[in-house]
Amino acid sequence: MKIWVLAEKKDGQLRRVSRELAAKAALLGDATVIEVMGERVSAAAAADALAERAKTDAPDLVLAGATPSGRDIAARLAATLRRAYLSECTDVTIDGTSVEASRGMYAGKVRARVRAPLPAVCSVRPNAFPLVDGAAEPQVASVAAGDAPGLTFVRFEPTASSGGRVTLSEARVIVSGGRGLKGPEAWAQVEALADVLGAALGASRAVTDAGWRPNEEQVGQTGKTVTPDLYIALGISGAIQHLAGMTSSKVIVAVNKDPDADIFKVADYGIVGDVFEFLPAFTDAVKQAKAGA
Amino acid sequence: MRLLICIKQVPDSTTRVKVAPDGTSIVTDGITWSISPYDEYAIELALEQKDNAADTVVSVISVGGPRTKDALRQALAMGCDDATLVTGEGADTLGPLGIANALKSAIDELKPDLVLCGKQASDDDQGFVGPALAEALGWPHVAVVTKVAPSAAGTEIWKEVEGGHEVWKASGAAVLTVQKSEKEPRYPSLPGIMKAKKKEIPERPVTGVEDPVTIEIVKLEPPPARGGGKIFKDGDVKAHAAALATLLRDEAKVL
Ligand SMILES: Cc1cc2nc3c(=O)[nH]c(=O)nc-3n(C[C@H](O)[C@H](O)[C@H](O)COP(=O)(O)OP(=O)(O)OC[C@H]3O[C@@H](n4cnc5c(N)ncnc54)[C@H](O)[C@@H]3O)c2cc1C
Numbered sequence: 001m002k003i004w005v006l007a008e009k010k011d012g013q014l015r016r017v018s019r020e021l022a023a024k025a026a027l028l029g030d031a032t033v034i035e036v037m038g039e040r041v042s043a044a045a046a047a048d049a050l051a052e053r054a055k056t057d058a059p060d061l062v063l064a065g066a067t068p069s070g071r072d073i074a075a076r077l078a079a080t081l082r083r084a085y086l087s088e089c090t091d092v093t094i095d096g097t098s099v100e101a102s103r104g105m106y107a108g109k110v111r112a113r114v115r116a117p118l119p120a121v122c123s124v125r126p127n128a129f130p131l132v133d134g135a136a137e138p139q140v141a142s143v144a145a146g147d148a149p150g151l152t153f154v155r156f157e158p159t160a161s162s163g164g165r166v167t168l169s170e171a172r173v174i175v176s177g178g179r180g181l182k183g184p185e186a187w188a189q190v191e192a193l194a195d196v197l198g199a200a201l202g203a204s205r206a207v208t209d210a211g212w213r214p215n216e217e218q219v220g221q222t223g224k225t226v227t228p229d230l231y232i233a234l235g236i237s238g239a240i241q242h243l244a245g246m247t248s249s250k251v252i253v254a255v256n257k258d259p260d261a262d263i264f265k266v267a268d269y270g271i272v273g274d275v276f277e278f279l280p281a282f283t284d285a286v287k288q289a290k291a292g293a
Numbered sequence: 294m295r296l297l298i299c300i301k302q303v304p305d306s307t308t309r310v311k312v313a314p315d316g317t318s319i320v321t322d323g324i325t326w327s328i329s330p331y332d333e334y335a336i337e338l339a340l341e342q343k344d345n346a347a348d349t350v351v352s353v354i355s356v357g358g359p360r361t362k363d364a365l366r367q368a369l370a371m372g373c374d375d376a377t378l379v380t381g382e383g384a385d386t387l388g389p390l391g392i393a394n395a396l397k398s399a400i401d402e403l404k405p406d407l408v409l410c411g412k413q414a415s416d417d418d419q420g421f422v423g424p425a426l427a428e429a430l431g432w433p434h435v436a437v438v439t440k441v442a443p444s445a446a447g448t449e450i451w452k453e454v455e456g457g458h459e460v461w462k463a464s465g466a467a468v469l470t471v472q473k474s475e476k477e478p479r480y481p482s483l484p485g486i487m488k489a490k491k492k493e494i495p496e497r498p499v500t501g502v503e504d505p506v507t508i509e510i511v512k513l514e515p516p517p518a519r520g521g522g523k524i525f526k527d528g529d530v531k532a533h534a535a536a537l538a539t540l541l542r543d544e545a546k547v548l
């Protein structure tokens with residue numbers, strides 16, 4: 001069984017999700033970790049380069065991280081190769097002639113087990129497979145992308161507020177704020193907590209729609225789907241569209257002053273009370289807990 | 294400029310989806326159907342182009358069964374100029390590559406300058422039809438698009454990436470898969486609704502469309518039940534906060 005892992009790098013390093021997939025691929029069969037060289041390569045150009053290599057390599061299964069770029073290239077590659085594509089898988093198994101995967105459907109409201117004939121292409125969520133302690137850094141093969149006719153990169157426009165943190169979809173801990181935080185000023189306190197936890201920032205749609213936080217931080221049906229070890233929901237009511245994006249988190253903490261808020265129905269730990277009283281006290285307590293006190 | 298938006302009809306976002314007794318489908322009784330959320334953002338993006346340049350024509354197309362007409366009518370009521378339904382036996386069971394092929398043959402005739410899809414449909418959550426359609430057409434595509442603007446000899450396209458936006462330029466036709474943007478999709482206006490009621494929605498047959506792979510649903514399940522958590526209801530929030538930190542470290546082991 002030949003397995004490809006599409007490598008994704010950040011600052012020259014293989015992303016964690018690529019390493020998770022490399023470890024999984026080695027268990028599934030004969031693994032090749034493969035990278036498309038070049039900056040700002042369009043999905044079509046990347047898929048063409050990979051498809052060319054696939055002519056000789058003939059991978060049975062291609063795995064990519066379910067990151068925006070991984071999903072984009074994986075989908076286009078599956079179309080180029082006219083193969084099945086399964087996106088945002090949380091588990092992948094092979095049984096000879098087909099691949100079976102677990103994935104969300106209906107905006108994450110249903111968990112599906114699906115089967116597709118091999119060869120196939122899957123994008124896989126970060127945190128789906130464990131890293132092996134002490135495993136050697138995988139060897140990365142590369143292909144060179146050609147031009148994408150009709151499409152050129154013009155410029156990059158950075159978002160003002162989002163520097164320096166782990167990305168939402170890969171984060172192990174997320175601190176997420178809702179309308180209960182009353183305004184963008186409250187994020188100074190949210191960030192102080194996130195710093196102590198090494199967490200990424202999330203938000204409800206009420207918050208991104210109000211422009212308190214950038215769109216890319218939104219969690220939910222029309223935002224990101226996240227699966228961290230710890231999700232802390234501050235002043236979030238728990239609307240069905242928000243829950244769709246975060247109920248697969250391992251541990252959920254909710255803080256809300258309304259005891260009947262729906263978020264408590266999915267919480268492992270909840271505190272009914274004022275988030276502004278909670279935040280500084282909890283930030284201090286986490287500092288102490290981490291210091292072993 | 295002619296813009297075409299591919300829309301899918303899906304259960305409304307407030308639907309509590311229930312798995313049917315067969316374990317491989319969902320209960321459709323009582324579901325309110327609507328346009329998939331990202332497709333609504335795509336419609337909004339296209340209608341904004343029309344607001345800015347009145348000679349812009351905004352069309353919508355969908356592959357599906359008879360009830361799909363309601364979604365197309367909703368798009369007309371929002372302000373789209375015309376709608377096409379690709380339908381016939383099997384139209385509502387086609388897989389993504391089949392849908393892409395059905396859309397391609399319509400697009401070959403309709404000849405839009407840009408095609409917009411949603412980033413992903415909120416029923417299968419796949420995000421495959423857009424890139425597959427671009428591939429079938431032999432066009433480039435840009436994913437996670439939040440904004441477009443006409444520019445000298447082409448279209449500038451904003452793609453959301455980590456930490457900001459990449460701006461790309463398409464010199465000719467392209468497929469864009471649209472992300473939520475700051476601008477909420479507009480509601481249908483009353484005159485819009487009246488006008489939409491009277492519009493003809495031409496149909497194209499889905500016959501002869503090729504669907505190279507079948508994805509089988511082995512099992513559907515509700516997400517694992519949650520709840521029964523420890524909820525601190527009364528008393529001092531600060532004391533609870535301190536207790537919580539210890540629980541997260543020693544009991545949940547996530548600190
Ligand atoms: C098609 C569609 C897609 C959507 N997609 C998403 C999505 O992706 N993500 C998303 O989040 N939403 C989404 N929504 C919106 C969703 O329905 C809710 O409107 C939204 O999640 C509400 O955000 P919120 O919980 O921050 O605000 P509210 O619902 O207003 O809740 C605020 C909460 O804060 C609590 N509160 C207030 N003050 C305090 C205080 N001092 N201390 C503690 N608690 C306090 C209140 O009790 C309340 O529960 C979508 C809606 C639609 C129609």
Ligand SMILES: Nc1ncnc2c1ncn2[C@@H]1O[C@H](COP(=O)(O)O)[C@@H](O)[C@H]1O
Pocket residue numbers: 299300301302329331332354355356357389392409410411412413414415417418419420421422423
């Ligand atoms: N049956 C369909 N008819 C028209 N467009 C569709 C259809 N299915 C999917 N699409 C388009 O493709 C996008 C992605 O769908 P999917 O690949 O199913 O997640 C949707 O947001 C629509 O824009």
